[in-house]
Amino acid sequence: MRLPLSWLKEFNETDLSIEALANLLTRAGLEVESIDRIGIYSDSIVVGEISEVRPIPETNGLHEVDLLLGSDRQGTAVTGAPNITPDSKGSRVPVALAGAILLDSKSDSFALTTIKTREFRGVKSSIVLCSEMELGLSEDHTGVLLLEDSAEAGALARDQVEIPEDCSADVVFDIDILPNYGRCLSIIGIAREVAALTRTRFKLEIKAEHIPSDPEAFKVSIENPDLSPRYSGIVLKDVKVEPSPRWMQRRLALAGVSAINNLVDVTNYVMIEMGQPMHAFDLDKLPAEEISVRAARKGETLYTLDQEPAGEEEDREAPRELDESTLLITSGDQPIAVAGVIGGLDSEISQDTGKALLESANFNFISIRKAMSKLKLKTDASTRFSRQVDPAQTVTAIQRAVHLLQEIGGAKPAGSIADCYPQPEENRSITIQNSDISRTLGVDLTDEDITSALERLGFSTETPGEGTLEIVIPGFRPDISHSADIAEEIIRILGFDRLQGRLLNEPLPNQRRNDSWELRKKIRLVLTGCGLSDVLNYSLTTPEAEGRLLAGETEASEQAPYVQVLNKKENQDRSSLRRTLLGSLMENVATNHRERKRIALFEIGKVYLPEHSPESDDPGDEKLPLEVLQLAMALSGPLEESSWKDAKPRNSGFHDLKGITEVLLKKLHVGNIEFEPLQGAPYHPGVAAALLIDGKPAGTIGKVHPKVIEAYDLGKREVFVAEFDHELLLAASQTNYPFRAFSSQPAVYQDLALVVNDEVAAGAVMRTIREAAGELLTDISLFDIYRGEQLGEGKKSLAFQLTFCAADRSLEEKEINDLREAMLGPLEEKLGAKIRA
Numbered sequence: 001m002r003l004p005l006s007w008l009k010e011f012n013e014t015d016l017s018i019e020a021l022a023n024l025l026t027r028a029g030l031e032v033e034s035i036d037r038i039g040i041y042s043d044s045i046v047v048g049e050i051s052e053v054r055p056i057p058e059t060n061g062l063h064e065v066d067l068l069l070g071s072d073r074q075g076t077a078v079t080g081a082p083n084i085t086p087d088s089k090g091s092r093v094p095v096a097l098a099g100a101i102l103l104d105s106k107s108d109s110f111a112l113t114t115i116k117t118r119e120f121r122g123v124k125s126s127i128v129l130c131s132e133m134e135l136g137l138s139e140d141h142t143g144v145l146l147l148e149d150s151a152e153a154g155a156l157a158r159d160q161v162e163i164p165e166d167c168s169a170d171v172v173f174d175i176d177i178l179p180n181y182g183r184c185l186s187i188i189g190i191a192r193e194v195a196a197l198t199r200t201r202f203k204l205e206i207k208a209e210h211i212p213s214d215p216e217a218f219k220v221s222i223e224n225p226d227l228s229p230r231y232s233g234i235v236l237k238d239v240k241v242e243p244s245p246r247w248m249q250r251r252l253a254l255a256g257v258s259a260i261n262n263l264v265d266v267t268n269y270v271m272i273e274m275g276q277p278m279h280a281f282d283l284d285k286l287p288a289e290e291i292s293v294r295a296a297r298k299g300e301t302l303y304t305l306d307q308e309p310a311g312e313e314e315d316r317e318a319p320r321e322l323d324e325s326t327l328l329i330t331s332g333d334q335p336i337a338v339a340g341v342i343g344g345l346d347s348e349i350s351q352d353t354g355k356a357l358l359e360s361a362n363f364n365f366i367s368i369r370k371a372m373s374k375l376k377l378k379t380d381a382s383t384r385f386s387r388q389v390d391p392a393q394t395v396t397a398i399q400r401a402v403h404l405l406q407e408i409g410g411a412k413p414a415g416s417i418a419d420c421y422p423q424p425e426e427n428r429s430i431t432i433q434n435s436d437i438s439r440t441l442g443v444d445l446t447d448e449d450i451t452s453a454l455e456r457l458g459f460s461t462e463t464p465g466e467g468t469l470e471i472v473i474p475g476f477r478p479d480i481s482h483s484a485d486i487a488e489e490i491i492r493i494l495g496f497d498r499l500q501g502r503l504l505n506e507p508l509p510n511q512r513r514n515d516s517w518e519l520r521k522k523i524r525l526v527l528t529g530c531g532l533s534d535v536l537n538y539s540l541t542t543p544e545a546e547g548r549l550l551a552g553e554t555e556a557s558e559q560a561p562y563v564q565v566l567n568k569k570e571n572q573d574r575s576s577l578r579r580t581l582l583g584s585l586m587e588n589v590a591t592n593h594r595e596r597k598r599i600a601l602f603e604i605g606k607v608y609l610p611e612h613s614p615e616s617d618d619p620g621d622e623k624l625p626l627e628v629l630q631l632a633m634a635l636s637g638p639l640e641e642s643s644w645k646d647a648k649p650r651n652s653g654f655h656d657l658k659g660i661t662e663v664l665l666k667k668l669h670v671g672n673i674e675f676e677p678l679q680g681a682p683y684h685p686g687v688a689a690a691l692l693i694d695g696k697p698a699g700t701i702g703k704v705h706p707k708v709i710e711a712y713d714l715g716k717r718e719v720f721v722a723e724f725d726h727e728l729l730l731a732a733s734q735t736n737y738p739f740r741a742f743s744s745q746p747a748v749y750q751d752l753a754l755v756v757n758d759e760v761a762a763g764a765v766m767r768t769i770r771e772a773a774g775e776l777l778t779d780i781s782l783f784d785i786y787r788g789e790q791l792g793e794g795k796k797s798l799a800f801q802l803t804f805c806a807a808d809r810s811l812e813e814k815e816i817n818d819l820r821e822a823m824l825g826p827l828e829e830k831l832g833a834k835i836r837a
Contacts, residue, residue, distance in 0.1 A: 001174075001175045001177050001184065001185055001190070002172050002173070002174055002175075002254065002255045002256040003172065003173040003174075003175055003187065003190055003255075004170045004171070004172050004251065004254040004255060005018070005021075005170055005171040005172070005173070006170050007187050007251060007254075007255075007273075008187060008190065008191055008194065010187075010191075010203070011187065011188055011191035011192075011195075011202060011203050011204065011205075012191040012194045012195045012198075012200055012201070012202055012203065013200060013201065013203070014194055014195075014198050014200055016198065018035060018037075018171055021173075021194070022035060022173060024194075024197055024198070025173070025175065025190075025193070025194070025197075027495070027496065028193060028197055028492055028493070029178060029181060029492060030175050030176075030177070030181065030184060030190065030193065031175065031176040031178075032173050032174070032175055033174050033175065033176050034173075034174045035171065035172070035173055035174070036101055036171070036172040036174065037101070037171050038101045038102075038103070038112065038136065038169050038170050038171070038172060038254070039101070039102060039103055039134070039135045039136030039137075039167075039168065039169025039170070040094075040135040040136055040137060040157060040158045040161065040163060040167065040169045041158055041169050041170065041171050042096070042100045042101060042102075042158075042169075043156065044096060044097040044098070044099050044100035044115075045094055045095065045096050045097070045100050045130065045135070045156070045157040045158070046069060046070065046094075046095055046097065046153075046154055046155060046156060046157055047070070047092050047093075047094065047095070047147060047151045047152060047153055047154060047155045047156075047157055047160060048067035048068065048069050048075070048077075048092070048093050048094070048095035048127075048129070048153060049067060049068040049069075049090065049091075049092055049153040050065055050066070050067055050084075050088050050089055050090060050091045050092075050093065051066045051067060051068050051074075051089065052065070052066040052089060053065050053066075053084060053085060053086045053087075053088055053089065054066075054086070055086070056078070056120070056121050056123065058121070059121055060080075061080050061082070062078055062079070062080050062120065062121070063078070063079055063080070063084055063085070063086075064076060064077075064078055064123050065077045065078070065079055065084060065088075065129065067093075067095060067127070067153075068153045069095060069097075069127075069153060069154050070152065070153040070154015070155065071154055073154065075095065075097075075125075075126070075127045076123065076124075076125055076127070077095065077125050077127045077128060077129050078120040078121075078123050078125045079128075079129045079144065081129065081131070081143045081144040082142070082143055083142075083143035083144060083146065084129065084143070084144055090149070091146055091149075092146070092147040092148065092149060092151040092153070092160075093129050093130070093144050093145065093146060093147060094129070094130040094135060094144075094145055094147065094157040094160075094161075095127050095128070095129060095130070095157075096115045096127060096128045096129075096130050096134070097115065097126070097127055098115050098116060098117060098126040098127070099114065099115060100114070100115045100128075101113070101114050101115075102114075102115065102128070102130065102134040102135070103133060103134050103135070103136050103168060103169070104134075105131055105133045105134050105141040109243060109246075109249050109259055110168075110246050110249035110250045110253050110259070111253060112253060112254075115127070115128050129144040130144065130145060130157075131143060131144055131145060132145050135157070135161075135169060136167050136168035136169025136170070137161065137163065137164060137167060137168075137169070138164070145161075147160050147161070148160065168250055170254050172254050172255075175190070177387075179387060180387075180479040181387075181479075182275075182384065182387025182388050182389070182478075182479070183275065183390075183476045183477065183479075185275050185383065185384050185387065186271075186272065186273060186274055186275030186276075186384075187272060187273050187274075188204065188206075188273060188274055188275065189275055189476070191203075192204075192457070192458060193457075195456065196453070196456035196457045196493050197493060199456070202456075206273070206274070206400055207400070207403050208396060208399035208400040208402075208403050209399050209400075209402040209403040209406065209413070210399060211234065211398070211399055211402060211413055211416060211417050212416050212417070213232070213395055213416060213417045213418075213419040214415075214416035214417065214418065214419075215418065215419060215420065216418075217234070217235075217415050217416040217417060217418040218233055218234070218235060218289070218290075218291070218357070218415075218418035219289070219290035219291070219418075220233060220290070220291045220292075220293075220418050220420040221290075221291070221292045221293070221420065222292075222293045222420055222422060223292065223293060223294035223295065224293075224294070224295065225422040225423045226364060227293075227295070227327050227363065227364045227367045228293040228327065228339060228361060228362065228363050228364070229362050229363075229364070229391045229421070229422075229423065229425065230361060230362040230391040230394050230419070230420065230421045231291065231293055231359070231361040231362075231394075231419075231420045232359075232360045232361060232394040232395050232397075232398055232417055232418065232419045232420070232421075233291060233357055233358060233359050233360065233361075233398070233417070233418050234357075234358050234398050234402065234413055234414075234415070234416070234417045234418065235283060235355065235356070235357055235358075235413070235414040235415060236263075236280075236283075236355065236356040236357070236358055236402075236405065236411040236412065236413060236414060237354075237355055237411065237412055237413075237414040238354075238411060238412045239263065239353050239354055239355060239356050239410065239411040240262075240409060240410055240411070241261050241262065241263055241349060241350065241351050241352075241353050241410075242261065242262055242410070243259070243261065243262065244259055244261070244262045244265040244266075244408065245408055248262075248265055248266075248269060248404075248408070249265070251269065251272075252265060252268060252269060252272070255272050257272065257380070261349065262405070262408055262410040263280050263349050263353070263356060263405070263410055263411065264280060264349055266401050266404045266405055266408075266410065267279060267280055267358070267401060268380070269401075269404060270397050270400050270401045270404070271380065271381065271384070273400070274393060274396070274397055274400065275384055275389060275390075275393075275476075276360060276384075276389060276390075276393050276394065276396075276397035277340065277380070277381035277384050277385060277389070278358065278359060278360050278397060278398075278401060279337060279343050279358075279359045279381070280349050280356050280357070280358050280359070281331075281336060281337075281343070281347045281349075281356060281357040281359065282347055282348065282349055282350065282353045282355075282356060283355040283356055283357045284353070284354065284355055285346060285347045285348075286331040286332070286336060286347055286357070287331045287332030287333075287334045287336075288331050288332030289331075290331060290332065291329060291330070291331055291357070291359075292329075292330045292331070292333070293327065293328070293329055293330075293339060293361070294327075294328060294330060295324055295325075295326070295327055295328070296322035296323060296324060296325075296326040296327070296328050296335065297322075297324070298323060298324060300322045300328075300335055301318075301319035301320060301321055301322060301335075302319055302320050302322060302328075302335040302336075302337075302338065302344050303319045303320070303344060303345040303346060304319075304320055304338065304342045304343070304344060304345055304375075304377075305342055305343050305344070305345055305348055306342060306377070307319075307320075307345055320338075320375055322335070322338075322374075323374060325367075325370045325371070325374060325573075326338060326370070326371045326374055326375070327339035327340070327363060327364075327367050327368075327371060329359070329361075331347075337359075338371055338375065338377075339361070339363050339367075339368075339371070340361070340363040340367075340368045340371070340381060340382055340385040341368065341371050341372060341375065341377060341379055341381065341382040341385075342375075342377060342379055342381070342382075355414070356411065358398060358401060358402075360394040360395070360397045360398045360401075361394060362385075362389055362390075362391035362394055363385050365385060365386050365387065365388045368382050368385040368386045369386045370573075372386060388478040388479075390474075390475040390476040390478075391421070391425060391475065392425070392475045392476075393475075393476075394419070395417055395419055398417050399417075425475065427472050427473070427475075428472075428473045428480075429470055429471060429472045429473060430470075430471050430473065430480070430482065430483060430486060431464070431468065431469070431470045431471070432468070432469050432471065432483045432486060433467055433468055433469075434447055434450055434467050434468070434469055435467060436483060437450055437483070437486065437487050437490060440483070440484065440487045441487055441490070441491050441498075441499065442499065442500070442502060443491070443498050443499060443500065445490070445494075447463075447467075447469075449490070449494060450469065450490055451469065453489070453490045453493040453494055454471060454486070454489065454490065456493060457477075457489060457493060458474045458476070458477070459471050459472065459473065459474060459477075460472040460474075471486060515730060515735065516629070516726070516730055518735075519668070519726070519729065519730050519733055520604050520726070522667065522668065523602075523604060523631060523664065523668070523729075524604070526663065526664050526667045526668075527602045527633070527660070527664065530600075530660045530663060530664075531600050531640070532600045532601060532602045532633060532635075532660070533600060533601050533602070534601075534602060534603070534604075535584075535585070535588055535601050535602070535603050536603065536605070537581075537584035537585075537587075537588070537603060537605065538574070538584075539577055539578055539605070539606065539608070540565070540574035540575065540576065540577065540578070541574055541576055541577070541578045541583060541584075542573065542574050542575075542576055543562055543576055545574070545583060545587070546576075546578060546579065546580065546583040548583070548586070548708060548711035548712060549580065549582055549583055549586065549681060549682040549708055550681045550682070550708075551681040551682055551705040551707040551708050551711075561610050562576035562577060562579065562610065563576065563577040563608045563609075563610050563625040564576055564577075565577070577607075577608035577625070578607055578608065579607050579608065579609060580607055580630075580632075580723065581603050581605055581607060581630050581631075581632035581723055582632055582634075582682060582721050582723055584603060584605075584632075585601055585603060585632050585633075585634040585721060586634070586704070586708070586712050586719070586721070587712070588601055588634070589601070589634055589636055589712070589714065589717075589719055590712045590713060590714060593713075593714055593715075593717060596637070597637045597638055597641075598636075598637040598638050598639070598640065598641060598652075599634065599635070599636045599637055599719075600634070600635050600636075600652075601633070601634045602631065602632065602633045602634070603631075603632050604629070604630070604631050604726065605629070605630065605632075606627050606628065606629055606630070607627075607628050607630055608625045608626070608627055608628075609625060609626040609628060610625055610626075611625065611626040628725065628726075628727070629726040629727060630723055630724065630725060630726055631699075631723070631724045631726050631729070632721065632722065632723040632724075633657060633660065633661075633721065633722045633723075634719060634720070634721045635652045635656060635657045635660070635719070635720045635721075636652060636717055636718060636719040636720065637651060637652060637717070638650065638651055638652070639651070639652050639656060651718065652718075652720060653720070654687050654701075654702065654703055654720055656720070657701060657720040657721075657722055658675070658689070658701060661691070661701060661722055661724075665729075668729060668732075668733040668734075669733060669734040669735075669737050670693060670729065670732045670733055670734070671732070671734070672693065672694050672695075673691065673692065673693055674691075674692040674695075674763045674767060675689040675690070675691060675692070675701075675761070675762075675763045676689060676690045676692060676761060676763060676764075677689060677690075677759075677761050678690045678700055678702060681705060681708070682704055682705050682708045682721070683700070683702035683703060683704065683705060684702060684703040684704065684705050684706065685705075687702055687703035688700065688701065688702025688703065689701050689702060689761075689763075691724060693728060693729075693732045694732065696728065698724055698725050698728040698729065698732070699722060699723055699724030699725055699728075700722065700723055701720075701721070701722035701723075702720065702721070702722075703718065703719070703720050704718075704719040704720065704721055741807075743805050743806070743807050745805060745806055745807065745808070745809060745810050745811075746805075746810055747778070747803050747804065747805040748803070748804045748805070748811050748816055749801060749802070749803055749804075750801075750802045750804070750816065750820070751799060751800070751801055751802070752769075752799070752800050752802055752820075752823075752835075753784075753797055753798070753799040753800075753835070753836040754797065754798050754799075754800075754827065754833040754834065754835065754836060755791055755795055755796070755797050755833065755834050755835075755836045756795070756796060756798060756831055756832060756833045757794060757795065757796075757832060758787075758794045758795065758796050760831050760832070760833070762782050762785070762798050764831060765798055765800075765827065765831060765833060766780055766782070766800070768823075768826050768827055768830055768831060769800070769802070769823050769827070771826070772819075772822050772823040772825075772826045772827075773802070773804075773819050773822065773823055774819075776804050776805070776806055776811070776815075776819060777802060777803070777804055777819070778803050778804065778805045779801075779802075779803035780800055780801070780802055780803070781800065781801050782798060782799070782800055783799055783800070783801055784797070784798075784799035785797070785798060785799075786799070791836075797836050799836075804816060804819065
């Protein structure tokens with residue numbers, strides 16, 4: 001939100017300095033990201049003393065001007081001003097340095113320009129000599145403004161001139177408006193905040209045409225008042241479409257909005273001033289003299305204002321496709337605008353417009369957000385509606401717009417205001433105990449502190465009893481719903497510096513150890529150390545979205561039932577609780593697929609199964625779903641970002657994710673783990689495994705099936721995922737484990753290469769070796785897998801490194817050979833394994 005200071009002062013006469021006002025707004029939650037000082041107010045416009053003027057050959061009156069800018073600074077400018085000649089040596093002039101923002105004296109309409117380095121006929125210049133018009137002091141741009149000879153070179157130019165009251169220059173604050181500060185997407189909204197913060201008068205004195213409302217003035221119908229609580233409109237006659245006056249263009253430009261024509265500019269002006277979006281339709285272009293607000297129907301389309309005007313029919317771009325979640329403004333049952341987002345191209349205002357319909361309405365913020373998401377379109381209007389707008393101001397906005405149009409000669413009202421408001425909102429109120437506010441904030445506040453802060457913000461208060469306050473919430477504060485919101489508003493206005501730290505005056509109760517929380521903390525520490533990023537996804541999904549994981553094996557309609565949200569909102573897309581974390585992680589991968597090569601994610605979260613929860617043993621109780629805490633990981637792309645050391649790092653694979661899993665289990669001190677081959681969605685056949693802990697299934701890991709990759713539109717990307725049961729990890733994790741002394745005896749290392757059938761899992765081989773070798777085998781690791789013609793069809797070679805060590809003696813060669821023979825027998829008998837020749 002761009003806030004011109006002069007516009008703010010129409011509603012609040014603050015005398016704070018620019019810096020103090022910026023700090024005050026930021027502390028109150030309206031973060032001032034930058035301050036643009038335009039024209040004479042700029043810190044980049046200084047006094048320059050002309051030291052030499054030289055004509056530029058072969059030009060029509062251009063001169064090269066050398067200037068002294070103070071503090072041993074010098075500069076060169078190029079000017080064609082008639083009052084700058086070689087005789088101007090010693091004159092003082094205002095000089096705009098690089099980065100200064102001036103008024104554009106060459107534009108027919110009000111426009112701004114930023115000074116940059118330019119070259120004129122071989123002369124480089126990054127400074128400009130300024131006229132009165134460029135500084136915003138007057139409309140005179142016939143020559144450079146000459147300052148008093150006493151002006152010191154390098155001094156700020158604004159200190160050397162008298163700034164008139166109607167100065168076109170200004171100071172503009174660029175403010176980041178938080179989602180719950182939608183009321184501040186207007187000049188009036190911010191002015192109200194400033195008045196409350198500074199204890200100055202808030203002047204809500206806007207000039208408006210008092211036009212009566214008449215529901216029959218123009219036929220308006222609303223299909224669903226929950227999606228469109230109110231629709232107001234008025235027919236305008238004697239419309240004269242022309243450029244807006246300069247003062248209006250100036251304000252719009254300072255606020256960051258381009259001037260278009262007087263009718264459209266007035267709607268934008270009112271939106272910026274009051275926060276009420278408006279729209280103007282060419283009445284003669286409407287299919288019928290009636291308006292209906294309804295949901296779009298499947299297959300409907302609309303050309304919108306951001307699309308190119310119609311040319312040859314075959315050259316015209318495709319219209320926007322609409323669906324049932326999009327709210328429309330229609331006339332004669334034909335779409336003419338996407339409600340609250342953008343108007344239709346075929347009913348836009350043009351030079352030929354003679355009659356117009358001026359719209360001022362209110363729409364459900366969730367509906368607007370869905371339309372924005374569906375159309376991938378964000379406008380000034382939708383930004384405001386998506387943060388909730390007060391429905392009470394639709395008529396006032398029309399009255400204000402009509403007044404402005406009559407003031408600038410753009411149009412006249414043809415009758416009364418048509419106002420359709422089927423379910424007027426009732427005033428909301430909250431009753432609080434003043435002592436509760438003090439306790440919530442930890443600050444001793446008087447009743448006067450509380451009522452004063454609230455009334456300055458526009459709340460009405462009554463005292464039904466001692467220490468009790470009934471607060472009527474104004475319509476422009478939809479973000480206020482309970483007493484904690486009231487407490488926040490009070491301390492925000494009184495100042496967060498009122499909050500004081502206090503020592504605890506009561507002993508802390510004994511804290512029970514939360515093993516689940518400790519385990520989650522350790523998992524996050526280990527996995528972030530392995531280069532994975534922690535993500536947090538919504539628990540809501542749809543069977544169709546999660547059904548993409550099935551690789552086409554089962555239709556969504558044939559899936560097991562999902563836990564459903566009972567209080568689903570009318571336009572809520574996702575109302576099923578997820579049964580796996582993998583769907584969320586795959587959506588994360590799809591979202592980042594085109595932007596990032598390496599994706600490494602993990603999530604710890606709950607899944608919800610439609611089974612009876614053990615927490616509810618009473619058969620008469622409503623059965624609760626089973627909530628299971630799980631851990632999931634996703635790995636895709638190169639193992640690490642490319643660098644000068646490795647320009648093309650290899651891509652992640654199954655064994656990389658398996659290695660991360662083994663590191664995690666080792667850090668959690670989970671023992672007796674095995675991996676067994678696994679088949680089934682969402683995994684690729686032959687590249688998946690089940691994790692067993694103490695022989696019990698604890699999770700799965702594998703490469704994502706190509707059909708699942710296709711369902712998520714991931715192209716040729718390979719993705720590896722894993723999902724584990726957090727409760728089983730918790731049960732197997734050892735928080736207290738005995739110390740095992742390091743052996744003082746030397747270890748013996750041997751390699752063992754075995755040829756087995758292709759379907760034999762390495763885990764089964766390792767398990768057989770451990771059982772046969774006993775305690776003297778202290779470690780075993782697989783270091784090679786080989787397949788080749790010399791092994792025979794359906795065969796593979798598995799190479800292991802074996803580590804033998806005894807705690808009390810050095811192992812002799814005979815013992816090692818005996819152990820080796822003891823292993824080979826069971827390996828051949830159980831698995832058909834043979835020593836590789």
